Amino acid sequence: MADFGRRDFDVPRADAAGRFGEYGGRFVPETLMAPLAELETAYRRARRDGAFRRELDGLLTTYAGRPTPLTQARRLTEALGGARILLKREDLLHTGAHKINNALGQVLLARRMGKRRVVAETGAGQHGVATATAAALLGLECVVYMGEVDVERQAPNVYRMRLLGTKVVPVASGSRTLKDAINEAMRDWVATYDTTHYVLGSVLGPHPFPTMVRDFHAVIGKEALAQSRRLLHGALPDLLVACVGGGSNAIGLFHAFLPFRGVELVGVEAGGRSLAPGEHAARFGPGRAGVLHGTRTLLLQDEDGQVLPTHSVSAGLDYPAVGPEHANLAALGRTRYVSVSDGEALEAFHLLSEKEGIIPALETAHAVAWAVREAPRRRPDEVIVVNLSGRGDKDVPQVARREGVEL
Amino acid sequence: MSRIEALFAKKSPVLIGFTVAGDPGIEASFRVAKTMIDARVDLLEIAIPYSDPVADGPVIERAHVRALRAGATPETAFALVREVREYAPALPVVLFTYYNIIHRRGGDRFFAEAAAAGADGVLVVDLPVEESDEVAPFAARYGIDRIALVAPTTSPDRQRAILYGASGFVYIISIEGVTGERDRLSPGIARLVGAVREKTALPLAVGFGISRPEHVRTVVAAGADGVIVGSALVRTIEEHLGDEAGMHAALRTVIARLRRGFAPDPEPDILRRERVEG
Numbered sequence: 001m002a003d004f005g006r007r008d009f010d011v012p013r014a015d016a017a018g019r020f021g022e023y024g025g026r027f028v029p030e031t032l033m034a035p036l037a038e039l040e041t042a043y044r045r046a047r048r049d050g051a052f053r054r055e056l057d058g059l060l061t062t063y064a065g066r067p068t069p070l071t072q073a074r075r076l077t078e079a080l081g082g083a084r085i086l087l088k089r090e091d092l093l094h095t096g097a098h099k100i101n102n103a104l105g106q107v108l109l110a111r112r113m114g115k116r117r118v119v120a121e122t123g124a125g126q127h128g129v130a131t132a133t134a135a136a137l138l139g140l141e142c143v144v145y146m147g148e149v150d151v152e153r154q155a156p157n158v159y160r161m162r163l164l165g166t167k168v169v170p171v172a173s174g175s176r177t178l179k180d181a182i183n184e185a186m187r188d189w190v191a192t193y194d195t196t197h198y199v200l201g202s203v204l205g206p207h208p209f210p211t212m213v214r215d216f217h218a219v220i221g222k223e224a225l226a227q228s229r230r231l232l233h234g235a236l237p238d239l240l241v242a243c244v245g246g247g248s249n250a251i252g253l254f255h256a257f258l259p260f261r262g263v264e265l266v267g268v269e270a271g272g273r274s275l276a277p278g279e280h281a282a283r284f285g286p287g288r289a290g291v292l293h294g295t296r297t298l299l300l301q302d303e304d305g306q307v308l309p310t311h312s313v314s315a316g317l318d319y320p321a322v323g324p325e326h327a328n329l330a331a332l333g334r335t336r337y338v339s340v341s342d343g344e345a346l347e348a349f350h351l352l353s354e355k356e357g358i359i360p361a362l363e364t365a366h367a368v369a370w371a372v373r374e375a376p377r378r379r380p381d382e383v384i385v386v387n388l389s390g391r392g393d394k395d396v397p398q399v400a401r402r403e404g405v406e407l
Numbered sequence: 408m409s410r411i412e413a414l415f416a417k418k419s420p421v422l423i424g425f426t427v428a429g430d431p432g433i434e435a436s437f438r439v440a441k442t443m444i445d446a447r448v449d450l451l452e453i454a455i456p457y458s459d460p461v462a463d464g465p466v467i468e469r470a471h472v473r474a475l476r477a478g479a480t481p482e483t484a485f486a487l488v489r490e491v492r493e494y495a496p497a498l499p500v501v502l503f504t505y506y507n508i509i510h511r512r513g514g515d516r517f518f519a520e521a522a523a524a525g526a527d528g529v530l531v532v533d534l535p536v537e538e539s540d541e542v543a544p545f546a547a548r549y550g551i552d553r554i555a556l557v558a559p560t561t562s563p564d565r566q567r568a569i570l571y572g573a574s575g576f577v578y579i580i581s582i583e584g585v586t587g588e589r590d591r592l593s594p595g596i597a598r599l600v601g602a603v604r605e606k607t608a609l610p611l612a613v614g615f616g617i618s619r620p621e622h623v624r625t626v627v628a629a630g631a632d633g634v635i636v637g638s639a640l641v642r643t644i645e646e647h648l649g650d651e652a653g654m655h656a657a658l659r660t661v662i663a664r665l666r667r668g669f670a671p672d673p674e675p676d677i678l679r680r681e682r683v684e685g
Contacts, residue, residue, distance in 0.1 A: 017537060025538060026535060026537065026538070027506055027533050027534060027535070027538060028533055028535065029461070029462040029532055029533050029556070029558070030535060030556040030557065030558040030560075030561060030569075030580065031558040031559070031560055031580060031583060031584070032560075033535050033558075033560070033561070033565065034558075034560035034561065034562065034565075035560065173465075173468060173472070174458065174459065174472075179459065183459055183461045186461045187461060187464070187584075187585045190462075190583065190584055190585055191582075191583055191584030191585065193583070194583075288511070289510070290507050290510055290511060291506050291507045291510050291533070292459065292507065293459075293461070294533075296510075299507070301507065301511060303511070304480050304481050304508065304511060304512075305457075305481075305507040305508045305509075305510060305511030305512065306457065306458040306475065307458040307459050307507070
């Protein structure tokens, strides 16, 4: 167990241009500069407005189901024979993942800005479902762009969005995954921003999105900090683990813990089938600084700057770039990033289901898999918190198919 | 005097044609450029093919895909500029690119290569004025114009900031949205051209959505010095894949029709209603 926590790390803040060190910023076509400035102003006002915060907190509590528990994973801990494992249960939120924190925040903000329509991209479908849900709740029209590959492998979520009254638009361009869905959502927004807000689903994109999305998810870490102090008699966990696609659940969990250098922070990327180009989404090894979707960050690209295809069994991690704040925290040595393969994630998917009665999302299973690898190497008095960012119902048909089971 | 300055000094309005380097194939791409020049395009805008062209609509996006599938790279674009330079020594050429292409290569190397190939200007579609310091010194070092973009959403203050560092000509985006043909142009285009005109002595060219002679006429009447046509030409290529002779004939027809928008006298109604085909 880490000590009571000394604040010995100065958390870097984004500058006025939205830069985190050498990463971040705003690299978009001129037409989007005014809408982004409008959004930045509206968000700055909203976050200072007690009424906005109360309304969001109210929805998070009475609609989404916050706070989420910190569950002791006793049988998993016992099976691994090492560090004690705690699970931050974002999977218990309404719609089944952390994504609802941000979706409610942004859709509330959209309504406040007088927008009557929202668009979103989705990979695994969790952000799409969360946005569709928030839009239904608050009475806004909603369109979600989703790569054709993801429409196929996350079919249950596609139908959920349609049930919620959202129009799902399959995207056939490029790699037909999350990256291409973001391209389409941006193209929609650039033509419709008068009436439309783009609910970007991760800590990606041009300023102010990485900061705003992080703020909406920071509640995860604030709760986890208080809960671990209660559970550990005032002490802090030794290690936090979260999966990282764009990195929203990870930054949400990490942020409250950043000042305490004694708490190790690990993000888990998709190692895919192998670490050959196109076979994975592990940005922190082969990735080089580049500009994609409006931000400068670590990017999987070839020597000409063409964005490389990625692969992961999990749609939500299948993305060639990462949130700029993660890239900066890694450069500062405050966080580190590892990858686990498709196979390890699938094993962890089964293990957590059998040992704890929790079926995790395949994205989340990557974080679990790394904890499975790491826990036995650590002492029993050490504590690992795994962010259980989402539940796996959406993945059940896909995993069954992979394993030759007919449902 | 640069080639861009010389062009606008002797001619107004001008027709600017857009093509993606490597579309529909690496060698075929030069033949397309040659046909466009022969059909009296005054300035050529050559896009470097990119994997994620988010400012472009579906027609131009598919051209990027075709070019990349054909194996095109930034080097293909530089080679095309060299070939055009040889074929039409006085014709100004502007490279159109997404920023990551420059970022990956490094600004110094990119602008050195662009200049060596004979490019006159570079337009970076996703590099706003706030971030333009990343390329400005290199553009200046190699004597390349930085073509500035002004959108309908650009405030007067931003217009001033953008125009401050601009050279060559100013690219005015006519519509709120991505590239692609539209039935009608934004009614605010005359006001936008007028507002930019007050703030700069540079020539003004209007692009995005222009595909018919009446669009050209509207833009010229609004006071622009040039019109930029992209998707209408790229679509012509796409519609004639596998029929190169037909493709070149159609390109010539489309360009000739667009040029009719420059004619001082309005066309008969029958022509005005006709869509630009091919």
